[in-house]
Amino acid sequence: MTLTTEVGRSAVSASHRQPVLSIRNLSVDYGYDNNAVHALHDVSLTLHAGEVLGLAGESGCGKSTLAYAATRLLPPPGVVTGGEVLFTSSRDGHGGDLLTMTDAQLRAQRWKDTAIVFQGSMNSLNPVYTIGRQLMDGITAHSPRGFREQARVRALELLEMVGIPKDRLGSYPHQLSGGMRQRVMIAMALALEPEVVIMDEPTTALDVVMQRQIVEQIMSLKNELGFSVIFITHDVSLLLELADRIAIMYAGKIVEDASADEVYRMPRHPYTAGLLHSFPPLHGPRRELGGIPGFPPDLMKLPTGCNFHPRCAHAFEACSVIEPPLGPTSFESAEPFRSVACLLHDPTVNPGPVPVELSVRPLLVRPPSKETV
Amino acid sequence: MRFLLRRMGFYLFTAWAAITLNFFIPRLLPGDPVQSLINKYHGRLSTDAIDSLRVLFGLNTHTTVWQDYLTYWGNLLHGDFGISFTYFPTPVAEVMVQSLPWTLMLVGISTILGFVLGTLAGVGLGWRRGTWLDSLLPVANFFSAIPYFWLGLIAIAIFGVALPIFPASGGYDGGLLPSFSLEFIGSAIYHAALPALTIVLSSVAGWILGMRNMMVTVSSEDYVTVAQAKGLPERRVMFGYAARNAVLPSISGFALSLGFIVGGTLVTEMVFSYPGIGYVLFQAIGSKDYPLMQGVFLIITLSVLVANMVADFAYAFLDPRTRQEA
Ligand SMILES: Nc1ncnc2c1ncn2[C@@H]1O[C@H](COP(=O)(O)OP(=O)(O)OP(=O)(O)O)[C@@H](O)[C@H]1O
Ligand SMILES: [Mg+2]
Numbered sequence: 001m002t003l004t005t006e007v008g009r010s011a012v013s014a015s016h017r018q019p020v021l022s023i024r025n026l027s028v029d030y031g032y033d034n035n036a037v038h039a040l041h042d043v044s045l046t047l048h049a050g051e052v053l054g055l056a057g058e059s060g061c062g063k064s065t066l067a068y069a070a071t072r073l074l075p076p077p078g079v080v081t082g083g084e085v086l087f088t089s090s091r092d093g094h095g096g097d098l099l100t101m102t103d104a105q106l107r108a109q110r111w112k113d114t115a116i117v118f119q120g121s122m123n124s125l126n127p128v129y130t131i132g133r134q135l136m137d138g139i140t141a142h143s144p145r146g147f148r149e150q151a152r153v154r155a156l157e158l159l160e161m162v163g164i165p166k167d168r169l170g171s172y173p174h175q176l177s178g179g180m181r182q183r184v185m186i187a188m189a190l191a192l193e194p195e196v197v198i199m200d201e202p203t204t205a206l207d208v209v210m211q212r213q214i215v216e217q218i219m220s221l222k223n224e225l226g227f228s229v230i231f232i233t234h235d236v237s238l239l240l241e242l243a244d245r246i247a248i249m250y251a252g253k254i255v256e257d258a259s260a261d262e263v264y265r266m267p268r269h270p271y272t273a274g275l276l277h278s279f280p281p282l283h284g285p286r287r288e289l290g291g292i293p294g295f296p297p298d299l300m301k302l303p304t305g306c307n308f309h310p311r312c313a314h315a316f317e318a319c320s321v322i323e324p325p326l327g328p329t330s331f332e333s334a335e336p337f338r339s340v341a342c343l344l345h346d347p348t349v350n351p352g353p354v355p356v357e358l359s360v361r362p363l364l365v366r367p368p369s370k371e372t373v
Numbered sequence: 374m375r376f377l378l379r380r381m382g383f384y385l386f387t388a389w390a391a392i393t394l395n396f397f398i399p400r401l402l403p404g405d406p407v408q409s410l411i412n413k414y415h416g417r418l419s420t421d422a423i424d425s426l427r428v429l430f431g432l433n434t435h436t437t438v439w440q441d442y443l444t445y446w447g448n449l450l451h452g453d454f455g456i457s458f459t460y461f462p463t464p465v466a467e468v469m470v471q472s473l474p475w476t477l478m479l480v481g482i483s484t485i486l487g488f489v490l491g492t493l494a495g496v497g498l499g500w501r502r503g504t505w506l507d508s509l510l511p512v513a514n515f516f517s518a519i520p521y522f523w524l525g526l527i528a529i530a531i532f533g534v535a536l537p538i539f540p541a542s543g544g545y546d547g548g549l550l551p552s553f554s555l556e557f558i559g560s561a562i563y564h565a566a567l568p569a570l571t572i573v574l575s576s577v578a579g580w581i582l583g584m585r586n587m588m589v590t591v592s593s594e595d596y597v598t599v600a601q602a603k604g605l606p607e608r609r610v611m612f613g614y615a616a617r618n619a620v621l622p623s624i625s626g627f628a629l630s631l632g633f634i635v636g637g638t639l640v641t642e643m644v645f646s647y648p649g650i651g652y653v654l655f656q657a658i659g660s661k662d663y664p665l666m667q668g669v670f671l672i673i674t675l676s677v678l679v680a681n682m683v684a685d686f687a688y689a690f691l692d693p694r695t696r697q698e699a
Contacts, residue, residue: 073598076503103607110604123595126614128621128692137613138603172693188603 020090020228021047021070021114021196026083028062028069028252037299039065039078041252044326047196047228049090052219054243054260055232056275058296062252063232064119067200071116072098072106087113089195112142115189119200119232124185125173131184132169135159139191158187162217179210186218193225200232215242236275240264248272251297251307254326258338266360268329268340270312273357306343314358318349330354334362376689376696384682391674396445399663400438410458410661419462425455425664454671455664459656465668468653473635473672475544476649479565480634480641483572488627490573491580496616498581499588510582517578521571525644528571539567542646568645576630580623587619594618621692628684632677635669 028040039062047053055063068074070085080099087109088095101109118124126134135155140147156166162183173181182202189197199218203211219242222229231243239246239260246263248256248271256269267273274292294311297303303310309319326341343349344358353359407426411418418426428441436444448454454465498506533541545551546560591597592615600614630637635650642651650669657665689696 071602073602075593075598107604107606110602112604116602118595118599120595124599126596126600126618127694128617129613137605137609141603141605141609174694185599188599 018049018088018090019046019086020049020088021230022086022088023066023070024084024086026066026069026085027081028065028074029079029081030065031077032079035300036079038302039252039299040069043083043249043252043254045247045254045257047230049195049228050226051245052222052229052231052243054239054246055230055249056234056236056239056246057249059234060296060299061249063234063249064200065252066249067116067118067198067230067232070098071110071114071198073116087196089113091195108142111138111189111194112192113194114196114198115192115194116198117185117189117200117202119202120205122178122181122205125181127173130170130172131176135169135184135188135191138188142192154191158191159184161190161221162187179206179214182206182210182214183217186214186221190221190225190227193227195227196230197227198230198232201234202231204233236263248275251302252299253307253341255308255341256339257326258335258340262335262338262362266362268338268345268358269308269342270314270344270355270358271308274311306341314344314355316343316350318343322349330359331362377686380682380685380689384678388675388678391678392446392449392671393442395667395671395674396442399667410663418458422456422458422461454668457657457662457665459660459662459665465664468665469650469668469672472648472650472653475647476635476638476642476651478561479544479568479647479649480572480638481631483569484576484630484634486569487573487576488580488623488630491577492584492620492623494577495581495584496588496611496619499585499592499619500611500615502585502589502592510585513578513581515578516574517582519575521575522640522644524575525568525571525641528567529644532567540564541567544648564647568641568647572641580627583623583626584616584619587622588615591615591619617691621688624687624691625684628680628687629677631683632680635676636673 023043023045026040026043027038029036030039031037043062043066045053045055045066055066057063065074065078068078069080072080072085074080083099085098086095087098095113096105096109098106098109098114125131132152132155135158136148136151139151139154143151152169155169159166159168164180164183164187168176168180173184176184182205186199186202189199202218203214206214215238218229218231231239233239236246240263243260246256246258246260247254248263248269250271256263256267256272258268263272264276267276271292278291292311297307297310303320305318305320305322306312306315306324309315312319322343324341324343324346326339327346329335329338329340330345330347342358344354407423410426411423428436428444452466454469457463457465457468460468498509529541532539540563544561544564545557546564549557549560551557597610597614600610605613638649638651639655640651641647642649643655646652650672653665654669656662657669
């Protein structure tokens with residue numbers, strides 16, 4: 001596990017920071033008019049080529065909403081109220097804004113450029129078609145006519161790639177175990193060698209051993225095929241291990257965006273620090289388990305100012321008034337590749353020093369590469 | 374395969390039970406129905422007919438029930454259901470052979486048409502839910518709530534009497550003899566149009582509503598979203614993924630309605646005086662024509678059985694999950 005991720009991480013260097021998917025100021029509402037739930041608020045996030053971007057946050061903070069909105073699959077009553085999702089191929093530079101493409105462009109783009117594995121993939125397979133048919137129809141839809149035989153060969157190849165016996169091609173979904181179905185979904189997502197794969201809690205419904213196996217498989221396939229991943233989970237410890245960068249979401253906003261080890265060693269947002277303290281560390285010295293007091297806010301009745309301030313131990317007066325933008329940390333020049341949405345890091349607002357646990361000094365100025373881990 | 378054989382066995386057993394029941398029911402009638410029938414027909418019944426009546430009601434004292442039962446089976450297998458009184462001296466089998474095609478054509482075709490049209494419309498309405506098409510739903514609701522005989526009478530009153538576009542009764546022009554000539558077939562279609570229209574109209578709304586609701590449910594299933602995410606053509610997603618699953622619950626309903634073609638045709642054929650098996654049954658009941666009734670009931674039972682069997686097999690064909698469980 002550790003080995004494969006190290007290889008994956010070292011592939012990312014400053015010169016490689018070429019964005020393939022950039023989500024800009026994306027806002028999503030569920031419902032209309034005054035009753036609308038603001039599920040996403042001005043979310044900006046960039047996935048670079050070859051990168052594993054982790055997206056973490058408590059249940060209900062809008063992770064799945066982000067995945068659906070970014071692929072224009074948001075079910076009603078979800079509405080994108082603003083923003084853009086720019087795809088730029090790192091292979092030949094084609095792309096565009098997924099949210100304003102025509103239906104035909106979108107259909108051509110889907111699966112070929114961006115594929116997605118949904119949360120709870122147990123129901124992601126059509127129960128009345130064989131998995132072979134479902135693997136193949138995605139391939140043939142994006143291929144010239146008369147591609148059936150090649151599609152079959154490719155489907156067999158994909159099954160083999162995720163470790164499912166080839167003779168399962170003719171099986172129906174109900175004849176497979178949960179883990180196998182999950183692998184089929186992953187194989188399906190990789191069918192057309194997309195550049196971006198969004199995985200929304202791909203292992204949630206599985207037991208721990210199976211989770212491990214599948215995560216390892218995803219990572220080794222990533223290294224083999226070179227796609228970029230947005231990996232969504234509420235399991236921060238998993239992300240610390242496999243992600244290059246981690247974005248933390250809270251109540252529909254990104255509150256911190258930094259490299260994985262920066263998040264682990266030097267969290268800048270009080271919520272990030274709280275999340276890190278709510279599970280035991282995998283390596284290194286034991287820490288006291290904390291957790292975060294209170295509950296995530298009701299999206300219908302968001303607090304004024306910073307969404308997190310009612311639960312925040314470091315909140316001061318300004319927090320209930322001013323909405324903190326996602327911006328540089330207080331060590332701006334020393335860590336140019338990370339950002340945080342917290343007034344503690346805003347010298348124009350914060351009256352005092354940043355609390356110690358949120359201001360661990362960066363070791364050295366460097367790009368977010370992992371060689372120094 | 375084993376599943377199919379097991380189901381076949383089950384249906385054969387049920388058919389046997391139904392046929393046997395059909396044998397015993399007339400035997401359970403109290404009194405001497407034969408004597409009263411002889412009186413009713415004032416001696417117009419031949420001795421042949423009286424003998425077969427005695428056999429039918431089990432009043433034939435020379436034989437045991439067991440022997441009667443074997444004779445009954447023997448007759449059945451030869452297609453011999455006895456002689457009808459109403460259409461005396463035509464054998465029951467012949468009466469049924471003459472009337473059944475009318476029913477199968479009229480009610481069969483309009484039942485299938487109603488299902489196909491309603492299901493297709495339901496697919497469209499469900500797929501485009503939330504658009505102006507939803508305003509058609511109350512109309513469908515209205516039609517599904519109208520009792521059939523009322524719809525039939527209104528149709529006759531409007532299109533048969535007030536604006537005589539269609540004939541109000543009968544299966545073909547009285548001046549023609551049944552044949553396969555173009556003229557006769559044209560006349561038959563012309564006479565069938567109005568009853569067929571009422572059948573389609575009264576059944577289509579139910580299929581639309583059922584299918585639309587299932588489409589709405591299925592459209593939010595993950596596998597439909599996955600199909601969209603794969604960039605499949607919209608038609609493929611709509612039919613191959615959404616409708617393909619949404620139609621499953623409708624299948625058994627459809628098979629049942631196929632089974633009721635013969636049994637449920639009574640009202641239609643009464644309202645339109647249509648020469649099908651329902652009308653025959655209506656007459657048989659009116660004149661206590663027991664042999665004819667027995668024949669028609671047997672056909673009704675068997676058609677329900679066959680329809681169920683078709684539903685089972687269709688289900689096994691369409692839903693791989695049922696194949697395994699059974
Ligand atoms: N159809 C809907 N109507 C109204 N609100 C919705 C709808 N779907 C989701 N929401 C709200 O949007 C918010 C974000 O939901 P989302 O599913 O994106 O959360 P999540 O971060 O993926 O959670 P989890 O970790 O449990 O999967 C939730 O607060 C939820 O209540
Ligand atoms: Mg989710």
